[in-house]
Amino acid sequence: MGEYDVVVAGLGPAGTVALWHLARRGFRVIGVDMRGPGTLWGKPCGDALGAHHVREAGLPPLPSAVVKNRVEAIDVYSPGEKVRYRVRGEGYIIDREAMGKWLLEDAVNHGAEVLLSTHIVAPLIEKGRVVGVRARGGGGPVELRGRLVVEATGFTRVLRSKLPGEWPIAEDISSEDTNIAYREVIVYEDYEVEEPSVIRIYIDQELAPGGYWWFFPESPTSVNAGVGVQASLGINPRERYQRLVKTHRLFSRRFHVAKAAGAPLPTRRPSNSMVGPGIVAIGDAAYTVNPLHGGGMGYAFRAAYIAARVFEEAYEAGDISVEALWRLNVEYMRAIGARQAALDVFRIFLQRLSNSDISYGMEKRLIPEQDIYYTSSEGDISVSVIEKLNIILRGLRRPSLLARLKTVAHYMKLVKKHYNAYPDTPAGLKSWVRRLEEIYAEYRSKLG
Numbered sequence: 001m002g003e004y005d006v007v008v009a010g011l012g013p014a015g016t017v018a019l020w021h022l023a024r025r026g027f028r029v030i031g032v033d034m035r036g037p038g039t040l041w042g043k044p045c046g047d048a049l050g051a052h053h054v055r056e057a058g059l060p061p062l063p064s065a066v067v068k069n070r071v072e073a074i075d076v077y078s079p080g081e082k083v084r085y086r087v088r089g090e091g092y093i094i095d096r097e098a099m100g101k102w103l104l105e106d107a108v109n110h111g112a113e114v115l116l117s118t119h120i121v122a123p124l125i126e127k128g129r130v131v132g133v134r135a136r137g138g139g140g141p142v143e144l145r146g147r148l149v150v151e152a153t154g155f156t157r158v159l160r161s162k163l164p165g166e167w168p169i170a171e172d173i174s175s176e177d178t179n180i181a182y183r184e185v186i187v188y189e190d191y192e193v194e195e196p197s198v199i200r201i202y203i204d205q206e207l208a209p210g211g212y213w214w215f216f217p218e219s220p221t222s223v224n225a226g227v228g229v230q231a232s233l234g235i236n237p238r239e240r241y242q243r244l245v246k247t248h249r250l251f252s253r254r255f256h257v258a259k260a261a262g263a264p265l266p267t268r269r270p271s272n273s274m275v276g277p278g279i280v281a282i283g284d285a286a287y288t289v290n291p292l293h294g295g296g297m298g299y300a301f302r303a304a305y306i307a308a309r310v311f312e313e314a315y316e317a318g319d320i321s322v323e324a325l326w327r328l329n330v331e332y333m334r335a336i337g338a339r340q341a342a343l344d345v346f347r348i349f350l351q352r353l354s355n356s357d358i359s360y361g362m363e364k365r366l367i368p369e370q371d372i373y374y375t376s377s378e379g380d381i382s383v384s385v386i387e388k389l390n391i392i393l394r395g396l397r398r399p400s401l402l403a404r405l406k407t408v409a410h411y412m413k414l415v416k417k418h419y420n421a422y423p424d425t426p427a428g429l430k431s432w433v434r435r436l437e438e439i440y441a442e443y444r445s446k447l448g
């Protein structure tokens, strides 16, 4: 097959948005996915998307066919559901398949080529550089060559898992930094959900250790509900979901199941480098998910947008070296990665807390409701909160929790600062990673 400017491997949220931006910029681009046309973007998901992501990824407003439900707030429940935080924010429950189709059709109208029902097998590497991909479709094996390959095969990381181990982009992920989630879309037969514009997250370290369970209305009568757990614990989230369905009042009404499936997702700071020779990784393949709530579509879009802009500039300058593409790392890490890393620090702390600690913290409003949005979007616990915590926790005689929270806030700041100083060139990466690993090791040992 012919030579392309860019070969996009995987046409989920990351790959499709990359394809869309590249086609609109006039590049000769091809997207490949193992799924067929009716199942693109069909990976299991909660389907919740913050409205700001669409704007920030340079996409046009979502057409009505893509929006299943408009979201106005997220309710976060404490273990036992005694306390509820309401966090306001505009968002959607999207129809993923419809969104994929909408963007893909527009990309094709702008000249993109698409190869579906085709399995990518491996990267083509020549003279120390990725020059394309090997794939297998109905017509047999194919080779697709491009000046750049975009690795967007999601958590399976088909390409990056086959890159030379010494390339920083080949960095693996541990099961402690991974969640595994199972979800069903249920349709009530004689019940309407209260406040369908509010999606709900339930924290319960016994039912969903290291994760949470969710209840996201798609409409007054249909709901996307699921359970996510920390993968290293070896727990089956489907079994936990079934336990929930048997015991929780929200599932006591009559319903039928419209969809059911599970999948793993990364829940840590982004990959240390998203750039390699002839290849960039975006979306779940680059661990760009929000470590705290597991939302990954918006960040997959943003990474795809930055990657397309950076490629365009590199192409125009006639230099598609790692050095020239490095701006993807710098832009992503400083704009988004710094916050995600700080949230990763917070996530590690939360996963160590018991139901009783979390209930206590939420009941006493140790992090007040209005600060939850700030903390979860900015990756910071504000100074006023820390000052307030000093007073409350001393008064309540919980010095160990106070000390741990201070440690968390300190390392959130430290790691964020470190990401804001992400190296401008590949030459600085090694020492930057070394320091990052030291920060994490220190933090984990202080938390105990």
Ligand SMILES: Cc1cc2nc3c(=O)[nH]c(=O)nc-3n(C[C@H](O)[C@H](O)[C@H](O)COP(=O)(O)OP(=O)(O)OC[C@H]3O[C@@H](n4cnc5c(N)ncnc54)[C@H](O)[C@@H]3O)c2cc1C
Binding pocket: 009, 010, 011, 012, 013, 014, 015, 032, 033, 034, 035, 040, 041, 042, 043, 044, 045, 046, 047, 048, 049, 118, 119, 120, 121, 152, 153, 154, 155, 156, 158, 181, 182, 183, 226, 262, 263, 264, 265, 282, 283, 284, 285, 289, 294, 295, 296, 297, 298, 300
């Ligand atoms: C149960 C669950 C609930 C979630 N809920 C939410 C949520 O509510 N909101 C949110 O924003 N995020 C959520 N996420 C995360 C979100 O789904 C991902 O972050 C997002 O889909 C990442 O997009 P991606 O394009 O990087 O990867 P994917 O969506 O995984 O897409 C990868 C694409 O690559 C293709 N591919 C893989 N291997 C090959 C191969 N060998 N050959 C060819 N093609 C290949 C796949 O077919 C797929 O189309 C959830 C995840 C899970 C598991």
